[in-house]
Amino acid sequence: MFDRLIEEAPRFFTYYNMIFVLQAMGTTLLLTAAGCITGFIFGFIIAAIRATRDPLLKPLRFLVIVYVEIFRRIPFLVTLFIVMFAVQIVSRNVSLFAIAVLSICMLSTAFLSEVIRAGMESVPRLQIEAAETLNFGFWRTQFRVVLPQAWKVIIPPAFAFMVMFIKDTSLASQMGVIELTFTGKSLMNRGFSPFLVYGVVLAGYFVMSYPLSRLGAYLEKRLASA
C-alpha cells in the first residue's frame, strides 16, 4: 500500500490539486464562519425574545421556541434538503453555496440560541431586578448587565458547537457544494488512493478545528480563573 502512496504522491501533491483542496477548505471555513456569526447574532435575538415577559410577545416566543426545538432535533442533512427544496419553490437561480450557507445559519442559530439562553439564565434574576429599579430598559439590561456576566458561561459550549459546525458543513457535499469533503470524492474519482485523498481531507479538518478547540479550552480556563 505504501508503495502505491509513494508512487502516487508526486502526481497528487501538484500545485493545482493543492489549490483545489485549499479553496475547498476556504469554502468550509466560510460556511462555518457565516454560520457562527449569524448564529451568534440571531441566537442572541432569539434568546432575548425568550427572555421577554410581555404577554403581547407570547406568539413570537412560541414561534422561536418551535423553531429552536425543531432545528436542534433534525439531522443537518435533512435541514439541507428542506432548505434546498423550500428555496427552489421561490427561485431556481439560487446557488448551492447560498443554500448551504442558509442551512448552516439555521442550524447554528438554533444551537447557539440555546447556549446563549442558558448563559443569560445563569445571571441571577436579582441583577435584572436591580437594573429595572434603576430604570434600565430591556436592551440596556441585556447589553450592560446580562451579557457581560453571561459570556463566561456561553463561550465554552459555543466553541464546542463551532467545531461541530465545521464538521457538519461536510454534509453540504451531498448537494454538490465544493467544500473539503467534496474535493475528497472528486479526487478519488480521478483515481487517487482513498488513503491519500482522505488522509489529506482528514488533515484539513484537523488543521481547521484543532486551533478552535484549543482556543476554546484556553478561554474556558481563563474564564474559570477570572
Added chain:
Amino acid sequence: MPLLEVKNLAASYGALTVLQNVNLSIEKGEVVSLIGSSGSGKSTLLRVLMGLLKPNAGEVRIDGEKVDYGSRSSLKSIRDRMAIVFQQYNLFQNMDVLKNVTIAPVEIKKRPRADVEREAKAILDRVGLSAKLKSYPDQLSGGQQQRVAIARALTLRPEILLLDEVTAALDPELVNEVLDTVRELAAEGITMLIVSHEMGFVREVSTRVVMMDKGQIVESGTPKEIFENPREPRTSAFVSKILRH
C-alpha cells in the same frame, strides 16, 4: 400632603394573597420602619412600591400624583423618585464600585459624567469606601457591598429611600457599619421606608413604626408606643418575642 400615600393596596403571587388593604402615608423627612415576622409582607410592600410586583388593587400616590403601575412612563417616574437597597445588595458584578454607582445617573438620567463622578466619590467617601472605587463587588465584604449599594441609591438623589432588610445577609460584625451609615442618613433628614429585624436600630432611628402581619398593617405608632405600649395583641406578641433575647 404626604410625600407617599398608599391606599387599600393589595397584591398577590398567583393565587397567594401577600398584601391586602394596606394603608400607609409617609411625610417628607420621616423614617418609617416596617416590622413583623417573616412572610408578613414587608418586603413585598417595597417590591410593589418599586413596581417589581404589580398591585391588584388600591393606589399609590407620590406627592399627590397617582402612580399607574401598568404604564411605563409612570413606572419610570416613580423609579426616578424612589430608590431601593436590597438585602442581597445586587451590585452589578461586572462593574467596579464607581461604575456601579455612576451608571444610572450618567446613562439613564443623562447627568454630566464629571459631576456625577464627583458626587459619587463624595458619597463613597462618606460611607468610608473612597479607597475602593476600582474594586469589583466580589472583592468586597458584604458590609462594604451594602454600603456601595446605599451609595448607588443615594447618587440617584431619591426623594424616598427604601431599605429592604439591608443587614439581614451580613455577618454580625458587619451589621453596625451599615447601620451607622443609615443612622447618618436619618439624621440628615432623608425620607426612608425601612424593613428591618434590628429592633434596637428601628427603635432608635424611626419616627414611626408600622407593624405588619399576614399582608396587613396591624398598627402603627411612634417607636415608644409600639415597643412599650402596643395596642394590638399581635404587636405585643411579636415585640415580646423579639425583645426576649
